[in-house]
Amino acid sequence: MPAGPSIPPSACPACGGALRAWRRVPGSDPAWPQPVTLLRCASCASAVTDAPAPREVHDAGQYATAAPRGAGHAALLLRAFDSHRLALLRAAGAGPPTRLLDVGAGRGRFVAAARAAGHDARGVEPSARGVAAAQAVYGVQLERATIGDVAISPGSLDAVTIWHVLEHLDDPAGALARVVGWLRPGGVALVGVPNVASLQARLGGPVALHLDVPRHRTHFTPQGLRALLRAHGLEPLRTHHVLGEHNPFGLWQSLVSRATPTPSWLFHVLKRNAPLTPRDAVPTALALPLAPLAAATELLAGLCRRGGTIAVSARRVR
Ligand SMILES: [Zn+2]
Known part of the structure; x- marks a missing residue:
């Protein structure tokens, strides 16, 4: 993904509303501890990181490692997360087989899962680290490109997944406009982002996990994301708040x-x-027994439509 511009956005990247200063928060990654200012939209309450993203932001810090600790033990859990994402697609009318593109495919895990489920799936990913890991770990050849660079025929896809990608982009609207053009009329998009209007965003305040500044550029509310989708010809079908992949741990x-x-x-x-x-270790160890309580609280928050991250399914209507 490209490095961010140094000029702050003049309007909400989600809905175009006016931005106002909101709060100062510490950098979320030990590689970038400097505090940054967040602006907030007066209309949809989405927020924007008002600081440039370092050029190497997607290849350094927490993104530098190719092999997180415990990844082997997490395989079953990761498979369950992928199955759930596939179920969300099916519920939106995109059951296999579809011509599916995972935009920002990371290490290619979901592309592999979608192929195994019968989709004609491929992925595009800008980082060399992700493309190499996809080949080595899953035997999946991703196309190394940005959304702006990749060549996809207009109207050639039945479905796209844009999973925790839009929050990383300085111009999510421009990226979405391009991706929507690849969908056939009636095609389905499944978009996952953190939810800045969630219970865990409120409880965590300036240190909420999913703020991830300065890497995350736009901090969407469900309202803001749906406005962005509608503005690009995607009619939202459902907004999911109960998601095991990021939410319980996030709270x-x-x-x-x-x-x-x-x-x-x-x-x-x-x-x-x-x-x-x-x-850091002592308070963390003391809090480990509280994990089930946190998971239950997040489940309740999700049922009250305040989940830590959301997934919105949408259909191309124009
Ligand atoms: Zn807005």
């Missing part, structure tokens, strides 16, 4: 970050991106 970690000097310390340790410091 627990956001709460624990209130007590540790390093924000999201355990998360960064798992990504081999933070040292084993006692001042």
